[in-house]
Amino acid sequence: AYEKCFQNLHYVERYEDHTIPHAIQTNYKKTK
Structure with a gap:
């Protein structure tokens, strides 16, 4: 569960x- 959460966090950052x-x-x- 922790690994998946970490992967999701990394995915969101990217x-x-x-x-x-x-x-x-x-x-x-x-605006241009």
Whole structure:
């Protein structure tokens, strides 16, 4: 159970790393 929770945490971190810059890019394109 602990390993799965740790994997989920790692997955969420990677997911946020990918989506946050993407969201910034879309907002940047909208304002430009």
